[in-house]
Structures are given as C-alpha cells and as structure tokens.
Amino acid sequence: MFTPRALAITGIGVLVIVATTLPSPAQLPTFGLGRTPTAEEIKAWDVTIPPDGSGLPPGSGTAALGKAIYIERCASCHGNKGDDGKYDRLVGGRGTLNTDKPVLTVGSFWPYATTLWSYVHRAQPLDEPGSLTPDQVYAVTAYLLYLNGIIGEHDIMDAGTLPQVRMPNRDGFVADPRPDVGKRARSPRR
Amino acid sequence: MDNPGALPESPQESSRRRFLKRGVALGAALVAGAGRPDPGQAQAAPDDPSKVLGGPRRPYGERSRFETATRKAFRGKTDEVGPNMTPLQDLYGIITPSALHFQVHRGGVPDIDPRKHRLLIHGMVDRPVILTVEEIKRLPSVSRIYFTECSGNTQSEWRAPTLKNVQGTHGLTSCSEWTGVPLALLLREAGVQKSATWIVAEGADASGNERSIPLAKATDDILVAYGQNGEALRPENGYPLRLVVPGWTGNINVKWLRRIAVVDRPYMTRMDGAGQPSLMPDGKARQLMFVMEAKSVITFPSGEQRLPGPGLYEITGLAWSGRGRVRRLEVSTDGGKTWRDAALQEPVLSFAHTRFRFPWRWDGREAVLQSRCTDETGYVQPTLADLVKVRGLNSHYFLNAIQSWKVAGDGSVHNVHA
Numbered sequence: 001m002f003t004p005r006a007l008a009i010t011g012i013g014v015l016v017i018v019a020t021t022l023p024s025p026a027q028l029p030t031f032g033l034g035r036t037p038t039a040e041e042i043k044a045w046d047v048t049i050p051p052d053g054s055g056l057p058p059g060s061g062t063a064a065l066g067k068a069i070y071i072e073r074c075a076s077c078h079g080n081k082g083d084d085g086k087y088d089r090l091v092g093g094r095g096t097l098n099t100d101k102p103v104l105t106v107g108s109f110w111p112y113a114t115t116l117w118s119y120v121h122r123a124q125p126l127d128e129p130g131s132l133t134p135d136q137v138y139a140v141t142a143y144l145l146y147l148n149g150i151i152g153e154h155d156i157m158d159a160g161t162l163p164q165v166r167m168p169n170r171d172g173f174v175a176d177p178r179p180d181v182g183k184r185a186r187s188p189r190r
Numbered sequence: 191m192d193n194p195g196a197l198p199e200s201p202q203e204s205s206r207r208r209f210l211k212r213g214v215a216l217g218a219a220l221v222a223g224a225g226r227p228d229p230g231q232a233q234a235a236p237d238d239p240s241k242v243l244g245g246p247r248r249p250y251g252e253r254s255r256f257e258t259a260t261r262k263a264f265r266g267k268t269d270e271v272g273p274n275m276t277p278l279q280d281l282y283g284i285i286t287p288s289a290l291h292f293q294v295h296r297g298g299v300p301d302i303d304p305r306k307h308r309l310l311i312h313g314m315v316d317r318p319v320i321l322t323v324e325e326i327k328r329l330p331s332v333s334r335i336y337f338t339e340c341s342g343n344t345q346s347e348w349r350a351p352t353l354k355n356v357q358g359t360h361g362l363t364s365c366s367e368w369t370g371v372p373l374a375l376l377l378r379e380a381g382v383q384k385s386a387t388w389i390v391a392e393g394a395d396a397s398g399n400e401r402s403i404p405l406a407k408a409t410d411d412i413l414v415a416y417g418q419n420g421e422a423l424r425p426e427n428g429y430p431l432r433l434v435v436p437g438w439t440g441n442i443n444v445k446w447l448r449r450i451a452v453v454d455r456p457y458m459t460r461m462d463g464a465g466q467p468s469l470m471p472d473g474k475a476r477q478l479m480f481v482m483e484a485k486s487v488i489t490f491p492s493g494e495q496r497l498p499g500p501g502l503y504e505i506t507g508l509a510w511s512g513r514g515r516v517r518r519l520e521v522s523t524d525g526g527k528t529w530r531d532a533a534l535q536e537p538v539l540s541f542a543h544t545r546f547r548f549p550w551r552w553d554g555r556e557a558v559l560q561s562r563c564t565d566e567t568g569y570v571q572p573t574l575a576d577l578v579k580v581r582g583l584n585s586h587y588f589l590n591a592i593q594s595w596k597v598a599g600d601g602s603v604h605n606v607h608a
Binding site for chain 2: 041118182
C-alpha cells in the first residue's frame with residue numbers, strides 16, 4: 001500500500017513532494033499511480049454515444065444498404081423483418097404500450113436512435129460483438145428505423161442525421177417517483 | 191433446508207430435529223446404496239470416520255460431496271445469456287458463498303487476464319488516468335457487506351404465483367463482503383471538474399453494459415471492488431474489477447469494469463434508456479430507476495419444502511433495503527391478518543441482507559406465512575395488491591411485495607398469492 005515515506009507525507013505539500021521524488025510524473029497526485037492515457041487510447045475506448053450524437057464516428061448508411069447486412073448478420077436471431085420474438089423483438093408494437101399486452105421494441109419503446117447505434121456497434125451480433133464497421137452500423141440502424149416506419153428507405157444516417165431522428169416514444173418516459181407505494185409506518189417499534 | 195438456530199429447548203425432541211436426523215440417515219443410505227456415477231465419489235462414507243485415515247489435504251477447498259445446492263437457470267435463451275439464481279433456501283446467515291452468488295449475463299462470462307486489464311478514468315476530469323489492477327490494489331481499501339439485487343428479481347410473480355420455490359421467486363439477490371477502493375477516492379485523484387454531474391461506467395465484457403450513474407452517488411459510497419468474501423472476485427461476478435453500488439439495481443453494479451467517463455448528463459445507454467424502464471398502465475415508462483426498495487422473504491419454510499409434522503419450527507428468512515438498514519421485520523402465520531415481530535440477527539447493516547428468526551409452533555392446519563419489513567426511513571414493504579393498484583401488471587421490474595407461502599395440512603409448502 002503506502003510506502004513509509006508516503007505515509008509520513010500529509011497535507012498540502014503532497015502533490016509537490018510526490019511529483020518531485022518519483023522518477024516519472026505521477027497521475028494520481030496523492031499516490032503517484034497510473035499514467036496519462038494518450039488521446040488515441042481514450043478515443044478507442046470512448047464508444048458510448050449520448051442522445052446528442054457526440055462521438056459518432058464518420059461513415060454513413062441507408063436502409064437499402066442495411067437490409068443485406070441485417071439479413072446476413074442479424075436475422076437469424078431477430079427474424080427477417082425484426083419481428084421474431086425468439087430473441088428481442090426489434091420492430092412493431094406501436095400503440096401497445098398502454099394495453100394489456102405491451103410489445104416493447106426499438107420502434108415502440110426506445111427513446112433515442114443513438115442508443116441503437118451505440119449498442120449495435122458495441123455489442124452486436126451476440127456471437128461477434130463489435131465486428132460491424134461504422135458504415136455497417138449506420139446501415140443496420142437505418143434498416144431497423146425504416147422497418148419501424150421512422151425513416152425512409154433511402155434516408156442517409158450519419159453522425160449529423162442520426163441524432164435528429166425523432167423516435168416515436170421519445171416523450172414516453174417519466175422520472176422515478178418512488179416511494180409510490182409502501183406506507184410510512186407511524187413509529188415502528190424496534 | 192435446515193437452519194440451525196437459537197430455538198428454545200423443548201422438553202421433547204422436536205419433530206424438526208427428528209426430521210433432520212432422518213434426512214442425514216437417508217442421505218447416507220442413498221450414498222451407501224445407489225452410489226454416484228463418478229467413480230471417484232462412489233465410495234460410501236465410513237460408518238465411523240474416527241477409525242479411518244482421512245483424505246489428503248487440498249490446496250483449494252471444495253464443499254462436502256454430500257452438498258448439492260447450485261445456482262439454477264429458470265429461464266434464458268442461450269447458455270451465455272440469462273439469469274442464474276441463488277438457492278436462498280439452502281443458505282445460512284447473511285453472506286452468499288461466491289460460488290452461489292446470483293448472476294445475470296447478456297454476453298457471457300469474459301475470460302480476463304488481470305495483468306492486461308486496465309481502468310480508464312476520463313471525460314470531465316483534470317487528470318485522465320489509466321490504472322492497472324495492481325495499482326488499484328495499492329490504494330487504500332475498504333471492505334463492506336452489501337447486497338445486490340437484480341431489479342428483475344421476482345418478476346415472474348406479478349400476475350400469478352409462478353415459480354415454485356424461493357430460488358425462483360427471489361434468487362436474484364445475494365450478499366457479499368466486497369473489498370476495494372472507494373470510487374470517491376479515484377474521482378478525487380482524477381480531479382472531477384465542477385460542471386460534471388454524472389458518470390458512465392462500462393464493463394469489458396461482450397454485452398456492452400454501460401450505465402449512467404449520478405455523480406452524487408459515485409462520490410458517496412460506490413466501491414471499485416476486486417475482492418469478494420475474502421478472495422478475488424469470481425469471473426461471473428466481475429473479475430478482476432467491478433463496481434458495487436450499495437442499494438441500487440443489479441446491473442448498475444458494472445462488472446469487469448474498464449472505463450469510467452465523467453460527464454454532465456445521463457448518456458441513455460441501452461440499459462439506461464431502453465432495457466430497464468418500468469411501464470405504467472398509462473403507457474409511460476419510469477426511467478433511470480435505481481433504488482431497490484425494502485423487501486423480505488421467508489426462506490424456511492418456503493416453496494417445495496415439507497414440514498414432517500406438527501411441532502416447533504423456526505421461521506427464518508432475509509430482509510434488505512436499498513435505502514439503508516432494516517429496522518423491523520414482522521411475520522404473519524395467518525395470511526396477513528395478524529403480525530408479530532421477528533428477531534433481527536446481528537449484524538444489521540446498511541444495504542446488507544439481514545437474517546430474521548421467528549419461532550413458530552405449527553398445529554398441523556393450513557397456514558399462510560408472510561414476512562413484512564420496515565426500513566430505517568419508515569418505508570413498509572407493500573402487498574402485491576398495493577403495488578398493482580399503482581403500477582399495473584406490466585411494469586416488470588422492482589416487485590418488492592410481501593411473499594406468501596402456504597403450508598398445507600400435509601406439511602407441503604406452496605407459492606401462493608394471499
């Protein structure tokens with residue numbers, strides 16, 4: 001854990017003293033551990049895409065291009081039209097969320113198209129996660145949005161257009177109001 | 191199934207004890223008679239082990255060959271994807287053995303060499319940093335006992351009593367002692383910038399599990415853990431590094447942790463925005479739900495067990511709350527008409543399973559057993575009817591209602607809605 005010397009060092013002078021007594025620059029100022037990542041390292045790992053699309057890489061695709069990729073890489077689990085319920089169903093279900101049998105799909109439920117891009121890019125297909133190129137992910141994403149009736153067959157999805165896609169259930173979410181059930185006991189005995 | 195406890199001594203031997211003895215005799219008879227398919231285990235245990243030289247010492251321990259409790263998959267689409275549930279009915283105390291800790295996987299169990307594994311902390315920090323596992327282990331560590339629970343625990347039970355035993359109904363919760371570095375320490379060292387409000391934590395497995403977590407929680411009590419119950423994390427539980435997020439939903443405790451991005455909004459990853467939201471009757475879904483509310487369940491007697499006859503038994507089970515300590519546990523043996531306080535076994539810890547005990551003399555007639563816990567905030571575990579009235583039947587997650595077990599006249603125990 002600590003060296004005796006590090007243990008003896010306390011207070012404001014820690015940063016300066018550690019930094020000047022270690023051979024290489026310390027990254028954790030107090031403990032002198034770790035190293036600074038390069039910009040390339042951060043870029044390679046930083047793959048989570050937020051709703052505004054920041055971090056989406058160059059590339060593009062359309063549903064027309066995505067169909068063949070989808071059929072080859074995705075359809076065996078999700079069905080040719082994305083509506084096979086064997087694994088997660090991806091298409092359909094619009095208008096069912098307030099019924100007795102809601103069908104939760106990308107089209108009926110997911111609030112952001114960027115989530116679809118980010119997840120497919122990172123984790124799909126199940127047996128070859130991360131194997132699709134950015135162009136392929138844009139195209140497959142476009143195909144699923146097209147199958148759900150959200151974009152046209154030839155609409156180009158890229159870093160600029162994808163975050164602009166308005167998902168049908170975008171406003172279908174509320175904050176967690178709990179505790180919503182479970183009375184507060186008057187004064188529980190110990 | 192047995193739970194040796196501090197029952198008051200009864201003048202005559204309790205039928206439970208007779209039952210246990212019979213169980214042991216039966217086990218021995220089975221081994222002596224049928225034996226087991228594995229030739230290494232076929233030999234019967236000696237009648238008097240004190241007269242036989244014991245076996246060789248083992249470098250890494252295993253349980254007795256007579257113990258058979260395992261995690262069980264009640265559903266799941268492939269061997270790699272789905273839940274494996276803890277056999278709560280077979281466990282004692284509050285610590286879940288690491289080998290029986292529940293697991294839910296969406297991309298299989300990764301095989302990670304700890305010498306190659308790294309944790310990257312980046313984003314809105316003054317000093318982005320990459321740390322090795324060895325370096326993280328050099329930092330000041332703490333050990334804490336915390337439960338984890340999948341928010342899908344008990345999801346099979348909304349509409350009807352469905353799974354037959356407590357492993358099926360409640361086996362997606364476990365409790366371990368976790369050892370690691372407070373995330374607050376790492377974030378302080380990296381220098382979180384003033385405008386940051388969230389983090390995104392990412393695992394190194396194939397599932398792309400990324401979760402957005404409010405910075406206030408990240409700098410409060412979250413651990414970056416490498417130890418579980420005194421040894422390294424098991425691969426299924428996140429080896430070599432994971433988050434432990436006290437009291438919050440299972441998959442936010444990101445396993446195989448490799449990256450923490452400090453950001454200024456939730457990133458709405460699949461599990462943030464689409465995988466976990468809880469659908470209400472009006473079609474709106476609650477989003478970014480974190481806390482596992484107070485919950486309890488009786489583990490003995492529970493579904494598929496059988497009481498051998500009338501007599502004295504100790505009802506026992508587990509209670510927990512994602513808002514802190516369990517303050518009170520009541521047991522009903524008449525389907526919720528009357529309630530009496532059970533004893534809480536020390537230690538009673540924040541965000542940990544708490545073991546409760548309640549002596550009960552069964553008169554041989556049908557009885558419905560329930561437990562109801564109250565946490566330190568005063569929140570009382572609700573009935574299923576209370577939950578359904580507000581949330582309907584399609585919210586899927588966060589079912590923390592009172593569980594009912596019916597003891598039938600023949601001593602058999604069944605999952606019921608009461």
